[in-house]
Amino acid sequence: MITVKNLTIRLGNFVLESVNLIVPRSGYAVLMGKTGCGKTTLLECICGLKRAQSGSIFFGDHEVTRLRPAERGVGYVPQDGALFNTMTVRDQLAFGPRVRGWHKRDALDRAGELADELGIDHLMDRRTKGLSGGELQRIALGRALSCRPQVLCLDEPLSALDDETREEICELIMRLRCNHPFTALHITHSRAEAERLGDLVFIIDGDGRVRGRD
Amino acid sequence: MAEEVYSPRRIPSDVPFLVAIWGIAGMYLLLILAVLAADASYTSAGDLWMAVNDPDVRASIWLTLQTCWVTAILSVIVAVPTGYVLARFNFPLKRLFDSILDIPIVLPPLVIGLSLLILFNQVMIGGQSIERWLGDWLSDLHAWNDNIPSGVTYRIPAIILAQFTVSCAFAVRTMRNTFDGINPRQEKVALTLGCGRSGAFWLIALPQASRGVVAAGTLAWARALGEFGPVLVFAGATRGSTEVLATTVFLEISIGNLEGAVAVSFLMITVAILVLTTVRMLGIRQSV
Numbered sequence: 001m002i003t004v005k006n007l008t009i010r011l012g013n014f015v016l017e018s019v020n021l022i023v024p025r026s027g028y029a030v031l032m033g034k035t036g037c038g039k040t041t042l043l044e045c046i047c048g049l050k051r052a053q054s055g056s057i058f059f060g061d062h063e064v065t066r067l068r069p070a071e072r073g074v075g076y077v078p079q080d081g082a083l084f085n086t087m088t089v090r091d092q093l094a095f096g097p098r099v100r101g102w103h104k105r106d107a108l109d110r111a112g113e114l115a116d117e118l119g120i121d122h123l124m125d126r127r128t129k130g131l132s133g134g135e136l137q138r139i140a141l142g143r144a145l146s147c148r149p150q151v152l153c154l155d156e157p158l159s160a161l162d163d164e165t166r167e168e169i170c171e172l173i174m175r176l177r178c179n180h181p182f183t184a185l186h187i188t189h190s191r192a193e194a195e196r197l198g199d200l201v202f203i204i205d206g207d208g209r210v211r212g213r214d
Numbered sequence: 215m216a217e218e219v220y221s222p223r224r225i226p227s228d229v230p231f232l233v234a235i236w237g238i239a240g241m242y243l244l245l246i247l248a249v250l251a252a253d254a255s256y257t258s259a260g261d262l263w264m265a266v267n268d269p270d271v272r273a274s275i276w277l278t279l280q281t282c283w284v285t286a287i288l289s290v291i292v293a294v295p296t297g298y299v300l301a302r303f304n305f306p307l308k309r310l311f312d313s314i315l316d317i318p319i320v321l322p323p324l325v326i327g328l329s330l331l332i333l334f335n336q337v338m339i340g341g342q343s344i345e346r347w348l349g350d351w352l353s354d355l356h357a358w359n360d361n362i363p364s365g366v367t368y369r370i371p372a373i374i375l376a377q378f379t380v381s382c383a384f385a386v387r388t389m390r391n392t393f394d395g396i397n398p399r400q401e402k403v404a405l406t407l408g409c410g411r412s413g414a415f416w417l418i419a420l421p422q423a424s425r426g427v428v429a430a431g432t433l434a435w436a437r438a439l440g441e442f443g444p445v446l447v448f449a450g451a452t453r454g455s456t457e458v459l460a461t462t463v464f465l466e467i468s469i470g471n472l473e474g475a476v477a478v479s480f481l482m483i484t485v486a487i488l489v490l491t492t493v494r495m496l497g498i499r500q501s502v
Contacts, residue, residue, distance in 0.1 A: 044402070069402075069405040069406045070407070075406065079399075082399035095407060095417075146407070147408060149406075
């Protein structure tokens with residue numbers, strides 16, 4: 001479960017004020033709003049990548065507001081995938097477990113497990129250069145899930161994909177929801193995507209307030 | 215209202231543009247080649263052979279190579295974190311900090327040498343000049359060996375410091391551009407996956423910046439090779455002691471041996487081309 005209480009984020013002149021939202025355990029929330037309204041800022045704040053001026057964030061009963069990103073148990077899929085292009089796909093999938101101190105064999109097993117599930121096992125020895133948009137998103141999803149996060153934050157993961165690939169990744173995300181017990185917050189501009197994936201929808205309006213959509 | 219009929223606009227030919235950019239690039243290349251050709255016409259294989267066999271020139275080549283490598287390594291060690299700070303952090307007076315780092319690039323080289331001389335000999339710390347303080351410290355450090363000269367000014371450490379002060383500024387600029395070009399979201403992802411800031415730097419940012427690191431090192435090395443003004447003022451131009459190739463050229467000119475000076479210049483060009491080409495052949499395609 002993600003609970004955001006009275007969160008205020010200020011970045012220069014930009015302000016997100018008194019944000020409140022609750023995503024129930026294993027729920028899938030979609031966050032919408034105009035470009036520049038602060039969706040990514042809010043998501044990064046939940047991930048611990050930006051600081052809030054006031055308010056609190058809970059994952060379940062556990063307050064994470066002051067915790068560093070690594071201590072939150074969050075998986076993050078940024079807008080452009082932001083894959084590590086010096087590493088092979090296998091190393092990217094094993095990266096999280098390795099830096100968290102897993103034994104190398106266990107980390108590689110986990111990478112293999114995710115690659116099977118995401119249909120990218122044939123890409124394991126490749127680097128990201130030359131891979132298709134759909135393949136890159138699958139790798140980004142696998143990397144984000146590699147440490148079994150309780151919360152998954154996705155920042156417009158489907159926006160750069162063609163219709164057919166978007167449909168494939170939508171189905172993949174729905175399948176992943178069945179197999180992985182994460183609570184998700186997903187940013188999108190697409191109403192169709194929101195209706196397809198979201199259990200609930202939040203909208204950031206023009207004055208920086210978040211409301212649930214009826 | 216009459217319906218507007220689409221008529222494809224005639225697009226001007228690309229030829230003048232391509233001729234202009236290739237022409238400008240070609241003219242600059244021609245200028246450099248003309249300078250080299252002029253040097254070549256003023257020297258001979260015999261002059262080059264004499265220069266190579268001159269013990270002073272040999273010592274100068276050896277000292278130049280040593281100081282250039284030390285300078286390049288020190289520059290990279292300083293430029294990588296400084297470039298990273300400038301590319302990744304916003305802080306008060308950042309623009310001022312950034313501008314100060316460019317001062318060694320814009321200042322006349324002689325002024326840098328003079329400034330180093332004043333800093334080491336006129337600025338007092340606890341009633342002692344930095345030169346004296348460092349001299350005492352270095353003497354204590356190698357008290358077991360009286361042959362190692364202590365102090366900085368007019369000694370080999372002064373050559374390295376003079377080269378470093380200028381070279382490092384170029385290396386910092388290169389590293390800042392390199393880190394600016396690396397997507398910071400990759401480091402953010404690494405933070406969520408379990409890294410601290412240092413882990414994200416060492417495991418994600420630095421491997422991606424490897425070409426930039428080599429480019430910065432190469433640029434620092436090349437700058438150090440050509441540095442003359444600050445070396446002359448801060449380290450002096452003592453034959454067999456603080457003589458690097460740039461000062462050898464100056465010393466040869468000062469005694470009227472123009473052929474010798476040109477021969478040494480040719481040696482410098484050869485060394486520079488060898489190093490820069492080798493680095494580029496190793497796959498470093500980033501421009502330096």
